[in-house]
Amino acid sequence: MSHLQCKSTPRRANFWPFFAFATGALFFYYSKNQPLLCEAPVSSDNDLEGEVSGSYKFLFSYPTFKYLNPWFSDHGISIPGDPGKGLLRYDDFSMIAREPRQEHTMGASASDWDANGDRVPNSLAWASWGVVDGHRGPYTADVVKELLCDYIVAELLLQAGIDPHSPYRDSRFVFQDRSLQNILQAIGDAFTRLDNDLLKKAARAITGSRPLQASMQDIAPAESGCSAVLATYDTTSEYLFVANVGNCRAVLGHRNAQGTWEASQLSVDHTCQNKDEVAKLRAEHPGEADMINDGKLLGNRVTRAFGDLRWKLSAKIQSIAHTRLFGHPLLPSFLSPPYVNAKPSISTTKIKPSENAFVILASDGLWERMTNEQAVRLVSLWLTTNDPSKAPESDRATGSLDLELEDTNNNAQQAGKSLFRERLQQGLLVLKPEDLPAPGREYKELVKNGEENNWLVKDDNAATHLARNALGGADEDIFCALVGASVVYPMSRLRDDISIQVIFFGYGDSKNSDLKITNDDPNLSDTLDLV
16 A cells, blocks of 8 residues: 555546546446436436436436425415304415515404303404505514504504503404594504604614624614505404505405405505605605606605615615614605605595405516406405315414524535435425426416416415415426526526405305495595505
């Protein structure tokens, strides 16, 4: 073995042929028996083990329908209502496209409960549901999800002369003996008060002397932002109140006098695509021609939102944040703040539970993929084979998918092998040749909208049903690409987070007729815009 100790060039040259042969042999063995850390295109000679081009193994196998379908369904949950009070149930679905989670659904209600912790039948006083869609971080959405309903109850209690901080917290009767205008004002005040509290806390942190970590903790919920839509139903008056800021939307599905399902939007889209919003901004900020550009308000997609302090706080406070706390520089053309506010548009609709209407609340992850009319038609299609007065056959709860690569040994190849085998066991198999689409398919167009010719009824949860048909429906190729988008970058850019709630009104019978609503606009119920 003395030749191994020799450092002369001739002996090292004699070693290289052996080294090259050994390397080639090892490469050949692993290419036939183990997945390698490499990129390779999927070819038509794939087998179920992920072989690519006859020599390489595919490290990452994109999740297939066999695995994604049950995981997708697990994101839906159905909550029973109180049929005696005109509420059958509501279905909920929420699925993110990428981390961190910036969207939430929420619900609250007030009922009587017996000693066993069960709801007393026919005792529901009111119920609220909502969708919150965050942007530029999860922090604002997290706070709004937790506090918005509490702020509304607090405002209603204050109107009744009750201290919301007192031990009295029974909110069952907060809607009783209150005028319609009082309720609308309380909901509007709750939105603006919550937003003002977030901004004031951030401003104090920016201008104060607290340590950096504590300051950033108070600033974060106002620095990011979120849209929100909230629907509240008072079982006594049978009024449905819908309040929103941003681009989350509420749509009512109801039958007309001819028995045909119709869609009525109950919220207002606060974006630069809304001509009324643009006109209002132009009036409030005269002479600022550069304020709206490329469909955005100083770069912001929405004109009303919680948080978004960069569009609200004064230039002086933001300058302090920039120099003291690594804050953002001022926005270009930042002349007369605030540009964005959290004053909601509020609509009121008289619901007749016997007419079996339903309401869809959803983030723009749904509405950018289908119209109001399509969403209502999809739910009406779902109703032909499902009964919302009954619990769904599958008791689904929210689910999660963790496909992070855990490289505990800091060895990417070993981690890749382990992940590959784990996914094979879970059914995440590489596409077989017969699964591949025909060449030349125009994916960029196919993934933009839910194609009606691919609609199907597969889920016993109406919210999950809407999400499925927005994300490909019966086209399993598109469905897997879009649903699995949270796993693979850049596929995550193909869709947004998507959160949906469907609320069904009724007494548990099949009677349907037209719903009486008073419309100033054919697409909107009576709306109070608190601006």
